[in-house]
Amino acid sequence: MKKAILAGVLMLGGTASPALAxxxxxxxxxxxxxxxxRVRGDYPGTGADFDALIGWEGRSFEMPPYYGVRGTWWQSxxxxxxxxxxxxxxxxxxxxxxxxxxxxxxxxxxLNIVTVNAYQRWPGLWAEGSITPYIGGGIGVAIPxxxxxxxxxxxxYGFQLTGPAARLTAGVTYDLNDRFAVFGxxxxxxxxxxxxxxxxxxLETDIKTNALNIGLTLKF
Numbered sequence: 001m002k003k004a005i006l007a008g009v010l011m012l013g014g015t016a017s018p019a020l021a022x023x024x025x026x027x028x029x030x031x032x033x034x035x036x037x038r039v040r041g042d043y044p045g046t047g048a049d050f051d052a053l054i055g056w057e058g059r060s061f062e063m064p065p066y067y068g069v070r071g072t073w074w075q076s077x078x079x080x081x082x083x084x085x086x087x088x089x090x091x092x093x094x095x096x097x098x099x100x101x102x103x104x105x106x107x108x109x110x111l112n113i114v115t116v117n118a119y120q121r122w123p124g125l126w127a128e129g130s131i132t133p134y135i136g137g138g139i140g141v142a143i144p145x146x147x148x149x150x151x152x153x154x155x156x157y158g159f160q161l162t163g164p165a166a167r168l169t170a171g172v173t174y175d176l177n178d179r180f181a182v183f184g185x186x187x188x189x190x191x192x193x194x195x196x197x198x199x200x201x202x203l204e205t206d207i208k209t210n211a212l213n214i215g216l217t218l219k220f
Contacts (some may be wrong), residue, residue, distance in 0.1 A: 022074040026183070028215025032066045033058040034090045037205050043101055044154040044201030050100040056090040056207065064089070064109055068187075068213065072119060080119040084138065084167070086189060087112055088209050103151050107144035111207060113165045113189050115140030129175075136169040142191035148203065156197050163192035173217065181217040186210070 034056035043050055060066040070084035092105035117138030125133055142165040148156045171185025188210055195203040 023220035024072045024217050026070050026217040028213040029067045030211050030213035032060045032211040034209045039205045041203035044197045045199040052100045054092045082117045101151050104149040106147045109145035112143045115167050133172045139166050165191040185213045
């Protein structure tokens with residue numbers, strides 16, 4: 001995973017001046033939630049339509065946990081580009097999924113979001129140069145691990161490329177020394193998910209997540 005992220009960031013930053021370039025590898029976890037969204041589609045095996053509002057649960061600290069990894073190539077003191085992977089999670093509550101005929105309805109290993117990002121930062125703005133605020137955003141794809149079972153015994157379990165995705169981030173980083181920093185941030189993601197189900201079924205839902213992240217950055 002680290003090699004893939006670094007390779008992607010290197011390609012993005014290929015035009016950067018070596019004198020200005022700075023590489024960072026960051027890992028994070030935190031508290032992730034997801035608001036309600038509509039789930040609609042054709043029920044497997046019957047073709048009957050379903051349409052419901054699902055109040056997704058994040059359950060960030062249950063296994064598998066919520067986490068993310070990103071690589072960033074700062075091409076100047078203020079402008080950077082990067083590649084980011086987030087392992088988010090959403091579960092449909094029992095009563096809501098059963099109403100539309102599902103015994104399992106979740107993306108929990110996970111609702112995987114991969115984006116190419118751009119960042120703006122303001123180095124050393126506070127605390128005698130140690131604290132740097134930043135903002136960022138990116139576009140990419142959703143590759144969730146689909147875990148859906150119907151109450152009639154039809155199952156879909158595996159990774160699918162389900163549609164486009166986007167993210168927005170705002171946070172601050174605190175330098176511990178020249179090599180390491182810690183950070184805290186708010187992150188929003190949006191993904192369109194069109195899922196193929198067995199026996200002619202399908203499911204569509206647009207999922208938004210909100211997360212408060214804490215993490216560690218290694219500088220190269």
